[in-house]
Amino acid sequence: MSDTPVQTSATVLTVRQVQDYHAMTLVAPAIAERFRPGQFIAVAVGGRHTARLVRRCFGVHEVKSDYGGTVEVVFRDTEPGTSWLAGLKARDQLDLLGPLGRPFRLPRDPVNCLLVGGGPGGAVLFALADSLLRRGCRVHFVLGGPSARQVFGSRMAQRIGDSATVATADGTLGDRGTVRDVLPRVIDETAADVVYGCGPTDLLRSVTQVAGDFGLPSQVSVEEFMQRTGACGTGVCMTCVLPVHGDDGVTRMVRACADGPVLRGDRVRWGDLGTIPFDALGAPRVLSTGARGVTEGSDR
Amino acid sequence: MSDRGSGERTAHDRTGHERTAGDRLRTSIGALSLPNPVLTASGCGGTGRELAQFFELSRLGAFVTTSVMPQARAGRPTPRVAETPSGLLTAMGLPGPGVETFLEHDLPWLIEQDVRTIVSVAGDGVEEYGDLSRRLRGVPGVAAIEVNLAAPNAGDRGGTFGRHPAAAAAVVRAVRAHARPGVPVLAKLAPDATDIVTIALACVDAGADGLTLINTMDGMAIDPHTLRPALTGVSGGLSGPAIRPIAVRCVYQVHAALPRTPIVGVGGIATGLDALEFVLAGASAVAVGTALFHDPTAGPRILRELDEALAARGIGSLADAVGLAHRPAGYVPPQVRPDELEKERT
Numbered sequence: 001m002s003d004t005p006v007q008t009s010a011t012v013l014t015v016r017q018v019q020d021y022h023a024m025t026l027v028a029p030a031i032a033e034r035f036r037p038g039q040f041i042a043v044a045v046g047g048r049h050t051a052r053l054v055r056r057c058f059g060v061h062e063v064k065s066d067y068g069g070t071v072e073v074v075f076r077d078t079e080p081g082t083s084w085l086a087g088l089k090a091r092d093q094l095d096l097l098g099p100l101g102r103p104f105r106l107p108r109d110p111v112n113c114l115l116v117g118g119g120p121g122g123a124v125l126f127a128l129a130d131s132l133l134r135r136g137c138r139v140h141f142v143l144g145g146p147s148a149r150q151v152f153g154s155r156m157a158q159r160i161g162d163s164a165t166v167a168t169a170d171g172t173l174g175d176r177g178t179v180r181d182v183l184p185r186v187i188d189e190t191a192a193d194v195v196y197g198c199g200p201t202d203l204l205r206s207v208t209q210v211a212g213d214f215g216l217p218s219q220v221s222v223e224e225f226m227q228r229t230g231a232c233g234t235g236v237c238m239t240c241v242l243p244v245h246g247d248d249g250v251t252r253m254v255r256a257c258a259d260g261p262v263l264r265g266d267r268v269r270w271g272d273l274g275t276i277p278f279d280a281l282g283a284p285r286v287l288s289t290g291a292r293g294v295t296e297g298s299d300r
Numbered sequence: 301m302s303d304r305g306s307g308e309r310t311a312h313d314r315t316g317h318e319r320t321a322g323d324r325l326r327t328s329i330g331a332l333s334l335p336n337p338v339l340t341a342s343g344c345g346g347t348g349r350e351l352a353q354f355f356e357l358s359r360l361g362a363f364v365t366t367s368v369m370p371q372a373r374a375g376r377p378t379p380r381v382a383e384t385p386s387g388l389l390t391a392m393g394l395p396g397p398g399v400e401t402f403l404e405h406d407l408p409w410l411i412e413q414d415v416r417t418i419v420s421v422a423g424d425g426v427e428e429y430g431d432l433s434r435r436l437r438g439v440p441g442v443a444a445i446e447v448n449l450a451a452p453n454a455g456d457r458g459g460t461f462g463r464h465p466a467a468a469a470a471v472v473r474a475v476r477a478h479a480r481p482g483v484p485v486l487a488k489l490a491p492d493a494t495d496i497v498t499i500a501l502a503c504v505d506a507g508a509d510g511l512t513l514i515n516t517m518d519g520m521a522i523d524p525h526t527l528r529p530a531l532t533g534v535s536g537g538l539s540g541p542a543i544r545p546i547a548v549r550c551v552y553q554v555h556a557a558l559p560r561t562p563i564v565g566v567g568g569i570a571t572g573l574d575a576l577e578f579v580l581a582g583a584s585a586v587a588v589g590t591a592l593f594h595d596p597t598a599g600p601r602i603l604r605e606l607d608e609a610l611a612a613r614g615i616g617s618l619a620d621a622v623g624l625a626h627r628p629a630g631y632v633p634p635q636v637r638p639d640e641l642e643k644e645r646t
Contacts, residue, residue, distance in 0.1 A: 004353045007597055044594060051386040053540055053594045097596065229378040231388060232593040234353070236346035238366075238395055239381040241374075253374045253395065258350065274532075275377045282372035282395070 005100050005234075006030045012092040013070060015085070019149040021120045022086045023061065025072045031098040032069030035060055037106075037128035038198075038221055038262040041071060041098035042233030045081040055097065056081050057233045057257065059124035059198065059223045071098070074123035074152060100233050101261045104128050104196060104219055110136035111193035114186065115161075116179060116207050118144045118199030121224050122152045125198055129160055138162045140190040144179035144203065148172035163190060180206040187214050197265065200224050201273060208265030218265030225273065226256035233257050243269040243277050251280040324617050325607060327361070327584050329562040330484035330509035332444050334361040334416065334585060337618055338575065338603040341566045341589030342367055342420035342446060342488070342512075343392070347406050348413065354596040357415040359603070361585060365406070367422035367448040370432060372398035382521045382530040387542030387568070388590050389519050391533025394422055394451065399435055411441040418444040418486070421475065422451040430474035437480050444484040447475050447508075450515045450537070462515065463493050465502035476507030486564060488512035491546050500554045500561075510562040512587065513554060514547045540590040544568030548581050555582020555623050570598065572605020579606075579618065580625040 010028040017023075031041060042055035058073035077086045088094070107113070113132050115125040122143050129139045141157035141164040151173055157164035166174025167182045175182055183206065187195070192214075197207035198221040211218035222242065226233075230240035235258025244259070244267045245251045251269060253276065254260070269277060276283050325336040342364045345351055357363055375395025382389040397405065402419075410417045419442050423429040429447065436442050449462030449471060461467040468487065476485045487503035489496055491514045500511055516537025521530040529535075547567025555563055565583030569575050570591045578586050586606075591598040615621050624631075 007354055007595075051541075052383060053386070053388055053590060054381070054383045055594060095595075229380070231381045231383070232596075234346075234593075234596050235350040236344060236596070237381065237390075237593045238346070238375070238392060239378065239390065241378060241380075241395070273378075276374045280374050282374035282398070284374070284393075 003034070005098055006034070007095070007097050010071075010094045010096045012088045012090055012094060013067065014090060015088050018074065019152065021074050021076050021152060022082075023072055023074045023123075024085065024088070025070050026094060026096065027067045027069070028071050028096055028098070029067075029069030031096060032063045032065070032071050035063050035071065035099040035127075036103035037131050038104035038124060039099035039101050040124075040223060040226075040233070040257075040261060041073065041096050042100055043085065044095040045084050052081050054081070054231045055233045056085065057100070057223070057227055057230060059121065059221060059261070060099065060127055061123035062127055062130075074120045076120050097233060101257055102259070104221070104262050106131055106135060107137060107194060110138075112138045112140065112191050114140050114142065114190060114192040114195045116142045116144075116183065116195060116197040116199070116203070117152070118179060118203040119150060119224070120152055121199040121221070124221060124223065125196065126153060126156060126160070128196060133160065138190070140186065140192065141165065142167070142179055142182060142186050143174075144168065144182075144199075146170065178206075179203055180210065183207070183210045184213075187211075187216070192216060194219070195265075197221070198223060201270070204265065204268075205270040208268065208270065212266055219262055220265045220268070221261045222256045222263060222268070223261045226261050230257050235259075243272045243275070243280050245269065251277055253280055253282070324610060325603070327618050329444060329486065329564065329585060331482050332362075332416070332484050336361040336603055337579070337583075337585040338599050338606070339418070339564060339585055339587040340364050340592060340599060341587035342448060344589035344592045348410050348415070351592065351596050351599070352413060355600050357410070357413040359600050360415055361603075362416040362418050362443060363410055363413075364418045364446060364587060365402070365410075365420050366396055367394055367420040367451070368399050368402045368432065369394060369396055369422050369424075370399055370428055372396065372401065377532045379531055380533070380536075382523075382536070384519070384521055384538065384540075385542060387538050387540035388593070389521050389531060389536040389538055390516070391531045391536035393533065399432060403435075403439060407439065407441055416443040417441055418446050420446040420448050420488070422448040423471075424451070426470045426474050429471045430478050433475040433478035437478055442480075442483060444486060444510075445475060445479055446486040446488050446512055447472055448488055448515070450488070450490050460490065462488075462490050462499060465499050468499050469502040469506035472503045472506040472508045484509035486510040486512050488515050489550075490515035490517060491543070491550050492517045496550050497553050497557045500558060504558055504561055508561075510564065510584075511554060511558075512564040512566060513550045513583075514543070514567050517543055517546065539568070541568035541570055541574075544574065544577075548577055551578055551583050552581040552625065556626060559623065559626075569602065570594075572602050572607070572609045575602050575606045576609045576621070579621045580623070582623040582626065584619075584622050
């Protein structure tokens with residue numbers, strides 16, 4: 001088994017609607033056999049002569065050994081690229097890169113794990129749960145979203161998890177409220193040793209904070225930030241950077257795709273996402289803001 | 301996949317002389333001889349490590365680094381990129397580790413990969429460019445220096461050096477003065493100058509051994525959801541196939557004015573035929589940029605497609621195709637061998 005990603009032409013097996021999302025299963029044995037939970041694939045959209053040059057990146061929900069090896073991703077249709085994907089049919093071909101990025105670190109011992117997800121990002125937790133259960137860990141889920149249709153995998157979580165707690169803002173499923181509201185209670189009840197998270201950035205921020213309050217390590221996938229800011233998925237384009245402080249206490253702008261998407265929650269400067277903190281390595285010493293904005297070429 | 305796509309195949313040129321594909325694609329930029337004409341474009345190949353996950357870098361004609369600056373730079377806040385029709389808009393803010401870290405950490409690794417490395421430099425002023433060039437002087441493994449003239453010129457209220465012949469020439473002169481003789485200096489120009497030919501002439505007069513055409517053009521996108529500029533940098537550099545016709549025009553015009561100056565053509569190259577278009581316009585080499593974001597193996601693929609395109613047209617060597625579009629219709633190029641071309645240029 002090799003650690004390096006591959007570029008491959010994958011065959012679409014199914015694309016189905018799951019609540020407000022789309023689940024797409026692709027036959028990609030080379031990616032399936034290399035995959036570790038938390039990693040993602042980068043998909044070219046629009047066909048061979050596409051005018052859309054940004055790859056769409058999705059965390060992998062599930063890997064199966066059918067047809068030599070399949071990967072399944074879950075995504076929300078938000079723009080023309082994802083619409084094109086949602087419209088694909090069985091036997092269509094897709095250009096894939098993967099598996100990309102750094103996976104979740106798994107505990108050596110069988111411990112109590114809390115998996116916290118929101119929106120389509122919650123999908124990647126199921127591949128993780130699989131690995132954790134195989135290691136004898138106890139797996140507890142907390143899933144949240146604005147309403148029932150935006151909570152992915154609540155039934156599956158109940159089936160495979162030792163417990164599953166759901167919170168929706170409008171109360172259409174589980175508790176009325178946010179993940180943040182239920183998290184302390186669930187950490188207490190499950191005697192969690194470690195917290196994993198994947199979902200919107202504000203959810204990850206809460207997960208990190210609450211885990212920190214309990215003195216627990218947290219590992220979060222900043223997939224959603226990467227989808228919003230990135231372009232390549234491979235680390236060449238340097239567009240999906242976020243401020244993370246290292247062992248040496250120095251804040252660096254690291255790439256969500258290549259240095260993540262899984263990061264230690266306590267290392268991410270959540271309040272500074274979308275900025276270059278003044279104390280970050282290489283931060284501008286003079287902030288110049290002009291009405292025109294400084295214009296530069298792209299060799300940057 | 302075999303190295304260079306078709307290392308074993310031979311092609312018959314019009315004289316019936318057999319050449320290997322390896323020979324057919326050989327090219328040079330001034331004193332720098334390259335096994336093939338496909339380069340990475342500065343700022344698009346990362347450190348090289350990211351692409352090396354997908355193919356051996358030594359298969360490229362050369363690897364062009366992201367612009368190196370004197371100090372580490374974090375660059376701009378996100379969002380740094382926006383997708384536009386057949387293109388990308390980027391405003392990065394020249395992020396990078398700084399020259400010392402680059403020399404310690406990145407360049408040795410590239411040399412280990414056995415790939416010729418062209419170091420792109422950018423500075424905040426003429427002096428910084430000169431200092432960088434001096435710093436690179438004694439460093440083995442610097443095959444050429446590319447001068448990124450799109451860095452903001454602090455003395456010009458946010459304009460860039462490359463927009464003004466005098467400013468561009470001053471930077472090129474500073475880099476050339478400190479660079480080791482025999483190491484070619486390439487000036488990389490953006491198309492949104494008043495007249496790119498004037499800038500090109502100024503750079504060549506100032507000692508540029510070659511030109512890289514083109515850098516990105518200024519563009520802007522506004523996000524219809526936030527109702528604000530899509531990029532933190534407000535405007536950004538437009539790249540990708542959207543600017544290819546402009547790039548081809550620039551290469552054609554500059555080659556017409558400076559037929560002996562080697563040109564690296566860059567701007568929206570995504571296929572072998574795109575690369576051929578630049579060669580016909582007058583480029584001796586091509587650089588692949590935005591395509592690498594979409595397809596990390598674009599370099600070797602484009603090289604293979606270019607090789608096939610030349611063979612299919614009965615063109616014996618890449619050198620025979622350089623600037624061919626400038627010739628009258630029906631003109632059949634003489635079969636110049638690359639080594640004779642070298643002699644002719646010196």
